[in-house]
Amino acid sequence: MSERNEKVLMIPKIKLGIVIDHIPAGEGVKILEIISRYEEMQDVPVTLGLNYDSKKMGRKDLIKMQLEFLSPEIIQHISIVVPGVTIKAIKDYRVYSKVVVQAPKVIKNLLLCKNPNCVTNLESGIETLFHAVDEESNRVRCNFCERIFDRSELKPIIK
Numbered sequence: 001m002s003e004r005n006e007k008v009l010m011i012p013k014i015k016l017g018i019v020i021d022h023i024p025a026g027e028g029v030k031i032l033e034i035i036s037r038y039e040e041m042q043d044v045p046v047t048l049g050l051n052y053d054s055k056k057m058g059r060k061d062l063i064k065m066q067l068e069f070l071s072p073e074i075i076q077h078i079s080i081v082v083p084g085v086t087i088k089a090i091k092d093y094r095v096y097s098k099v100v101v102q103a104p105k106v107i108k109n110l111l112l113c114k115n116p117n118c119v120t121n122l123e124s125g126i127e128t129l130f131h132a133v134d135e136e137s138n139r140v141r142c143n144f145c146e147r148i149f150d151r152s153e154l155k156p157i158i159k
């Protein structure tokens, strides 16, 4: 069903690669931003598609990358910023594995605390730590200052 729709998309099909699908419309740029910050991704051809029709979501964004593997670190990073997307691996033009990525319950040293008075911002060498507040929302609590933030408002740490 949805594989049929895939065929009429304007994005070129890829023989080998990774597709990030079911990105809420407007969020594709955020994922592109994450990808572009990693050095290992600098030479990888990437296509970003915006506002495709989606039965499930109305509109969606889509990203195709010509590489064999996406590192677990990047996948985790994406799952924190835009949880719920589908990551598909393509071989010989066909999907051979796919996974829906959900944000982890514990986020260690991947996001910066927004509280300027938080010890993680005042002292160097302290790894940040956030815990998901509940299952449904995107809110996380800082382990150190105990303030609660929306996950999307926290800046990612790039190593």
Ligand SMILES: [Zn+2]
Binding pocket: 113, 114, 115, 118, 119, 120, 142, 143, 144, 145, 146, 147
């Ligand atoms: Zn904090």
